[in-house]
Amino acid sequence: DAGVIQSPRHEVTEMGQEVTLRCKPISGHDYLFWYRQTMMRGLELLIYFNNNVPIDDSGMPEDRFSAKMPNASFSTLKIQPSEPRDSAVYFCASSLSPRVDEQYFGPGTRLTVT
């Protein structure tokens, strides 16, 4: 298995632009998580899905952030409009159960908003 796949690996954009991050979970995993990591705030859960349905989006910072999972093999995290404070590494993880020790992480997307 290729593991969790994320694209792009690096994204540099200007403030105000729309950014779309993509994730392909491990096949057969029913849970998908989006995390954000910064030096200041560490690792934070943004949202997670179970069987393509968003279950907990309490970590989504504001209305500029949205996440979708149209099918079991694809999810997107969109930021519109982007701001410099959104600069971070965004990780996608998938798992067979929601337990923290069973989540497999992708390599992340490093987002820089100038």
Place this chain on the structure above:
Amino acid sequence: DAKTTQPTSMDCAEGRAANLPCNHSTISGNEYVYWYRQIHSQGPQYIIHGLKNNETNEMASLIITEDRKSSTLILPHATLRDTAVYYCIVRNSNDYKLSFGAGTTVTVRA
């Protein structure tokens, strides 16, 4: 969630055991101790977890004190590929939110 305290950094010689301490004095009775690591430019990787008994797997051993207020992660034979940031957290076993702060930067030297 209970707060954990770890040293900022430590060095280790290749081939030797690396002992990483963690304090979690406010841990509650149903919380587990989890260890993760993050190699540069990669996502977090689960290592091991335990409640009160010592645990061992193919990656590491976890020693938890009897009062559960501290623990030690042991990498028995450190390699250069073990260079990473190591995080100690406490969580309920059914928790799904992973979060951590600074961790310990471990550098394995040849």
